[in-house]
Amino acid sequence: MMKNTPTLSLRVPEPSGRPGDAPDFSHLQFDPAGAVSRPEVSTAPYEMRDHAFRLVRVLDDEGQAVGPWDPKLDPEVLRRGLKAMILTRAFDERMHRAHRQGKTSFYMKCTGEEAIAVAQGMILSREDMGFPTYRQQGLLIARGYPLASMMNQIYSNAEDPIKGRQLPIMYSAKDYGFFTISGNLGTQVPQAVGWAMASAYKGDDKIAISWIGDGATAEGDFHNALTFAAVYRAPVILNVVNNQWAISSFMGIAGGLETTFAAKAIGYGLPALRVDGNDFLAVWAATQWAEERARTNQGATVIELFTYRGAPHSTSDDPSRYRPGDEHEKWPLGDPIERLKQHLIVLGEWSDELQVEAEKDAVEQVRAAGKESEAIGTLGQSRPSVKTMFEEVYATEDWRLVEQRREVGV
Amino acid sequence: MTTAPMNMIQALNSAIDTKMAEDPNVLSFGEDAGYFGGVFRVTDQLQQKHGLTRSFDAPISECGIVAAAIGMGAYGLRPVVEIQFADYIYPAYDQIVSEAAKMRYRSGGQFTSPITIRSPYGGGIFGGQTHSQSPESLFTHIAGLKVVIPSNPYDAKGLLTAAIEDDDPVVFFEPKRLYNGPFDGWHEKPVSPWKTQELAQVPTGKYVEPIGKARVMREGSDVTILAYGTMVWVALAGAEHAGVDAEVIDLRTLVPLDIETIEASVKKTGRCVIVHEAPKTSGFGGELSALVQERCFYHLEAPIARVTGWDTPYPHAFEWEYFPGPQRVADALKAVMSGGR
Ligand SMILES: Cc1ncc(C[n+]2csc(CCOP(=O)(O)OP(=O)(O)O)c2C)c(N)n1
Numbered sequence: 001m002m003k004n005t006p007t008l009s010l011r012v013p014e015p016s017g018r019p020g021d022a023p024d025f026s027h028l029q030f031d032p033a034g035a036v037s038r039p040e041v042s043t044a045p046y047e048m049r050d051h052a053f054r055l056v057r058v059l060d061d062e063g064q065a066v067g068p069w070d071p072k073l074d075p076e077v078l079r080r081g082l083k084a085m086i087l088t089r090a091f092d093e094r095m096h097r098a099h100r101q102g103k104t105s106f107y108m109k110c111t112g113e114e115a116i117a118v119a120q121g122m123i124l125s126r127e128d129m130g131f132p133t134y135r136q137q138g139l140l141i142a143r144g145y146p147l148a149s150m151m152n153q154i155y156s157n158a159e160d161p162i163k164g165r166q167l168p169i170m171y172s173a174k175d176y177g178f179f180t181i182s183g184n185l186g187t188q189v190p191q192a193v194g195w196a197m198a199s200a201y202k203g204d205d206k207i208a209i210s211w212i213g214d215g216a217t218a219e220g221d222f223h224n225a226l227t228f229a230a231v232y233r234a235p236v237i238l239n240v241v242n243n244q245w246a247i248s249s250f251m252g253i254a255g256g257l258e259t260t261f262a263a264k265a266i267g268y269g270l271p272a273l274r275v276d277g278n279d280f281l282a283v284w285a286a287t288q289w290a291e292e293r294a295r296t297n298q299g300a301t302v303i304e305l306f307t308y309r310g311a312p313h314s315t316s317d318d319p320s321r322y323r324p325g326d327e328h329e330k331w332p333l334g335d336p337i338e339r340l341k342q343h344l345i346v347l348g349e350w351s352d353e354l355q356v357e358a359e360k361d362a363v364e365q366v367r368a369a370g371k372e373s374e375a376i377g378t379l380g381q382s383r384p385s386v387k388t389m390f391e392e393v394y395a396t397e398d399w400r401l402v403e404q405r406r407e408v409g410v
Numbered sequence: 411m412t413t414a415p416m417n418m419i420q421a422l423n424s425a426i427d428t429k430m431a432e433d434p435n436v437l438s439f440g441e442d443a444g445y446f447g448g449v450f451r452v453t454d455q456l457q458q459k460h461g462l463t464r465s466f467d468a469p470i471s472e473c474g475i476v477a478a479a480i481g482m483g484a485y486g487l488r489p490v491v492e493i494q495f496a497d498y499i500y501p502a503y504d505q506i507v508s509e510a511a512k513m514r515y516r517s518g519g520q521f522t523s524p525i526t527i528r529s530p531y532g533g534g535i536f537g538g539q540t541h542s543q544s545p546e547s548l549f550t551h552i553a554g555l556k557v558v559i560p561s562n563p564y565d566a567k568g569l570l571t572a573a574i575e576d577d578d579p580v581v582f583f584e585p586k587r588l589y590n591g592p593f594d595g596w597h598e599k600p601v602s603p604w605k606t607q608e609l610a611q612v613p614t615g616k617y618v619e620p621i622g623k624a625r626v627m628r629e630g631s632d633v634t635i636l637a638y639g640t641m642v643w644v645a646l647a648g649a650e651h652a653g654v655d656a657e658v659i660d661l662r663t664l665v666p667l668d669i670e671t672i673e674a675s676v677k678k679t680g681r682c683v684i685v686h687e688a689p690k691t692s693g694f695g696g697e698l699s700a701l702v703q704e705r706c707f708y709h710l711e712a713p714i715a716r717v718t719g720w721d722t723p724y725p726h727a728f729e730w731e732y733f734p735g736p737q738r739v740a741d742a743l744k745a746v747m748s749g750g751r
Binding site for chain 1 (some may be wrong): 481486
């Protein structure tokens with residue numbers, strides 16, 4: 001039988017460039033800094049739908065803070081933020097190199113995304129709980145968690161705070177408001193909602209904040225979290241870090257071409273903000289907005305942080321095999337450290353010389369921590385007692401673990 | 411302590427109720443578990459008694475329910491969540507296995523998951539394949555989880571109380587065939603109500619039955635039957651039917667397992683029959699069999715026998731061919747008594 005309708009065809013989304021191509025970001029259209037309005041925190045989500053599609057930006061191309069989202073931060077706070085970002089990048093550099101030198105099995109950098117965890121870590125208190133994924137090391141660093149302790153975990157050495165049980169970088173620091181990281185993507189988001197529900201249930205004033213990558217938003221956990229956050233009006237900030245890539249899959253594979261990640265909130269009746277993730281001030285301002293909303297019992301906010309993963313996914317990845325080599329350099333929203341530095345210089349509160357000094361100081365801090373940690377040992381040189389392998393499986397060891405521990409001879 | 415006759419539903423309800431009255435950190439939620447009190451009524455009246463924020467309905471998202479409970483547990487609460495049927499625990503499997511079970515270990519003891527996941531399980535109610543499964547072995551395999559399965563109202567309340575107070579995540583399977591009365595597997599015979607049973611005299615106040623202790627339901631000298639849940643009653647009926655002096659052990663807790671009671675009994679009787687509803691392959695009976703073999707081999711006078719569900723999906727029309735009954739238990743008992751199968 002003849003058909004007079006066209007045959008169907010399957011569409012598989014493809015990114016705008018592959019290796020060898022010139023980077024092409026012409027499909028991205030951004031609001032200029034200062035263009036997006038700042039709604040009242042009490043605004044009903046359906047009245048601010050536009051915010052899920054536009055881009056909150058504060059820093060313009062000259063480094064000026066403009067528009068209604070300018071958080072008008074004290075220069076001292078800006079300098080602290082800048083220094084924490086510089087330190088985060090220096091830490092990443094050193095640990096990436098440590099992997100190349102065989103000192104650890106694995107590492108993941110957050111290059112280009114430093115503003116996110118640093119700003120958000122500075123805004124919320126340690127009493128609040130962060131439910132991070134693996135690119136929020138800036139949160140620990142901004143809060144002054146000992147660099148040597150981070151390295152001890154990366155090296156799984158005798159002083160590893162979590163006793164050699166986790167991959168490097170999967171930190172856990174309750175006193176710093178940093179929940180234990182899972183290797184299973186997305187699981188932390190509904191947990192953050194549950195934690196926030198518990199705070200509300202108790203009549204406390206603590207809030208939760210979670211992060212998930214653009215790729216992992218396709219997991220059911222993310223959508224379950226949005227349902228629960230909306231239904232129970234949980235005091236939680238739900239971040240989507242859209243760094244354009246999920247290992248080798250571009251954000252279109254997770255649905256990022258059909259709508260924005262922020263707009264996923266709309267169907268759940270949650271307010272959404274789409275924010276320039278490379279703009280420390282915009283991240284700050286949007287997070288503060290969401291924080292106020294949560295703390296005043298008005299519920300959750302979804303924030304899409306629009307950024308670019310500058311480094312490889314991890315030490316096991318080679319991005320030159322799936323994207324244009326210089327794509328990061330052409331990223332139209334620039335580099336978060338450069339942009340904040342420029343802003344401080346424009347304010348007359350910073351200089352190129354101070355920047356050089358701060359970078360040197362960061363390298364020095366990392367080197368000192370490295371010496372301290374490497375003295376304890378890198379991977380394989382020292383490790384926690386094998387006995388700890390059998391501990392904390394349960395609150396108390398049962399007979400199986402006692403017998404098996406004896407079999408190992410510890 | 412004053413007691414009252416209770417069926418298993420009432421006993422479970424009483425456990426949550428007394429814990430909620432005692433500890434404001436205990437709350438209960440699940441699909442239809444709030445206002446309505448659960449499709450099996452286990453959480454009946456808890457919302458009316460303790461308030462909307464302490465006993466509430468949840469979206470139909472098992473993964474979300476367990477994940478939220480994990481977050482609450484990390485905060486310091488002791489949530490008791492209901493998965494409406496154990497067959498629907500699979501959407502929550504990752505949160506239970508990768509998250510709750512590992513929380514204490516992976517965080518070096520900084521975070522814990524003191525949560526209780528309750529779920530009606532098992533067959534014998536004409537529930538078809540999605541309302542009859544026994545997934546316990548999927549959880550006993552996971553380091554960090556405790557798995558508890560009561561067989562009577564007294565244990566149900568005492569063990570659920572212990573589960574709520576436990577600092578580790580507990581998967582608590584409730585044999586729904588036993589909710590309203592013991593069931594001996596003779597499906598054509600009238601079912602007796604719980605009130606004729608000693609173990610249905612349940613204290614109205616709080617008490618705890620320790621997790622990790624088996625209960626000897628019937629002492630005997632010829633053969634040890636290891637069972638849990640509904641199968642405890644089937645085992646008792648099977649022993650009677652076979653006329654064999656069997657020692658029937660209700661394991662009550664699969665993890666941690668009361669290995670001492672098992673070992674002492676098998677060494678005494680020299681024979682062992684294991685009964686469970688779940689399919690045979692990789693069922694918990696395989697583990698029990700291996701443990702008995704490892705520890706009691708030189709005391710065994712016959713090969714260990716397993717009486718289990720078949721390795722098929724749970725069928726609707728063939729329920730009584732699938733569900734292990736007293737006849738199959740009796741056959742296995744006779745076989746081990748004569749030295750083999
Ligand atoms: C449940 C699960 N599936 C797959 C993986 C393997 N995996 C690790 S990272 C990753 C990509 C994640 O991308 P995205 O969420 O965008 O975060 P990003 O790495 O870009 O920060 C994948 C597929 C995993 N860790 N967990």
